[in-house]
Amino acid sequence: MDKFVEENEVFEKYSIIKREQYADFLTNFLNQQAENGYVLNLNAEWGAGKTTFLKCWYNKLKANHPVVYFDAWKTDFTHDAMTALMDSFHAQLANPISGNKALIRDFYEKGMHFIKVAVPSLAVGYLKHKSGMPYDESLLQDITDTFGINVTEDSCSDALKETLKAALEQRKKVEGINEFKTALEKIAGEYIKVTHKNFPIYIFIDELDRCRPNYAIEVIENVKHFFNTKNFVFVIATDTKQLQHSIKAIYGYKFDSNLYLSRFFDNKITLPRPNISEYILNYKSIFKKKKDIKLNNNELANIYSTIFEFHGVNSLRDIEKILNTLELYNNCSDIEFKTLPLLTLLVLKTFHPEHYEEFKNKNLNPYSKNSEFISKIMANKINTYTSMNNIEIVTQSFLYYCLQELDSNLIGKPQTEIQPHDNAMKNEIKEFLKLIHNQTINSxxxxxxxxxxxxxxxLSFITDQDKYGFENI
Incomplete structure (x- = not known):
């Protein structure tokens, strides 16, 4: 049974995100580009849904195409990316043809040139088995045959022997690139013959964002050698900005990481961001309302989305944790909590904890006119929310009143105070606040x-990144 990707990871499960059509478009495009090999960089911010998209795409593709899924983060504890990659190729491509021992042995033999010295036992054991000679004798014979220099002579210094060994190793690696690509093509061809699936072979490389910088770079620099393998499509999922930081960490701050990455990829696309309000609507249980509430769920979801956006929370993974916590709290107490103040406090605690502590310990409303938090968060943004009667309410003021109604003794003043003479607007805002506060997680x-x-x-434990739902989103 296929255990590399969970079988229940399908687009239907995440219909609210609406990405199946995009996957179909990519499949049709890549199938036409794959004859000489193709490399696609799938870019999206951390938490935007790359892993979920790749897993759903994997399960849709596998009915007609061979697919290999490589989770780089699960192997970054190792010291050799190439060994981990070869293991994935073997486990997901070679297993169905395990009866062809010669083909699999050829695959490992050709891939051996890429493996680090950290695993010399593989090379030593193989050479001894193949030639019947101890490792040193076999290697010295290869040097003599390749360079025409008898390194067994007494006149040959140890330094020269080491230089010739290094030169031979380098030559074998260069020659081994094409040999390894040929071995991959043979395995792919045999796999297609046995399984009756179709070319191209898809290779998904995921979770580079979460790896140690040096390991992430090592994965890319290893697979670049066989990117242009015939009938192979590589899809490299990255948070490109984060990966560029990793590259600079390895090669220096002034290194042109953008140019460096562009050399690897035939094309780069950015995964479309789902509509956050529509995504929020999927959490039906948090939209509990009293009977007299006039706002519909779409309007409430827009308010939720505005709160996340205002606080700089754009990751689906982060939003999902907050909403799951609200669901968890639903009916967990015998007192009534208003949903939006609780949501606001959860977001504040999770993403701006120092200002949540000021609110908690100093009774300071973080959305006050002159608060340090507002000065920082509003430096480059202006946020408004339009009420149902088309009266614009500044998000900061809305959040201020949202908390102030919990306790009028909170310190601070709103950004836009309601003028006494403007009773119409005052009443409108009061009515609006009354409506949104009628939405509760329990009654x-x-x-x-x-x-x-x-x-x-x-009590919230939403800082545990992999606690809920889209564990690898």
Whole structure:
């Protein structure tokens, strides 16, 4: 049974994200480009859904095409990326043809040229088995045959022997690139023959963002040698900005990481960002409302989305953790909590913890006009939310009142105070706030106090990155 990717990872499971059509487009495009090999860089920010997309695409492709999924992060504890890659190729391509011992042996023999000295036992054991000679004798014979120099002579210094060994190793690696690509093509051809699937072979390389910088670079620099293998499509998923930082960490701050990466890829695409409001609507259980509420779920989801955007939270993975926590808290208490203040506090605690601590310990409303938090977060943005009657409410003021209604004694003033003479706008904003506060995670007669919101927020464990749902999104 295929265990490299969970079988339940399918596009239907994430229909709200609407990416199946995009995967179909890529498949049609790449199938036409693969004759001489093709390399696609799939770019998206961390948490934007690269892994979920690749796994769903994998499960859709595998019915008609051979697919190899390589999770770089799961192997970055090793010291040799090439060994990990070869193991993935063997496990996912060679297993169906395991009866062809000669072909599999040829694959490992050709790949041996790439493996680091950290695993010399493989090379030593193979050479001894092949030639019947001890390793040193076999290697010295190869040097004599290749360079025409008898290194067994007493006149041949140890330094020269080491130089010739290094030169022979380098030559074998260069020659081994084409030999390894040929071995890959043979395995692919045999796999197609046995499984009756179709070319091209798809190779998905994922989770480079999460790897140690040197390992991420090593993976790319190893696979570059056989990128242009006939009928092979490589899809390298990256957070390109993050990967560029990794490259600079290895090669220096002034190194042109953008140019460096462009040499590896035939094309680069950015995974379309899903509509956050539509994604939020998928969490139906958090949209509990009292009977008299007039805002519909779409309007509420837009408010949720505005809160995430205002705080700089754009990752699906991060949003999912917050929403899962709200779902977890649903009906977990015998007092009534208003959803939006709780959401706001969870976001504040998770992504701006120092300002949450000021709110908790100093009674300071973080959305006050002159707060340090607002000065920092509003430096390059202006956010508004349009109410149902087309009156614009500044997001900062909305959030200020959202918390201030929990306790009027919170310190600070809003960005836009309501003028006494403007009763129409004052009443409109009051009505708007009343409506949104009628949305709760549970319904009881006992109303939660500010201390209850703080206690519940402090109980949250959403900092555990892989706790919920899209574990590898």
């Amino acid at each position: 009881y007669n006992n109303k939660a106090l500010l201390i209850d919101y703080i206690n519940l927020t402090d």
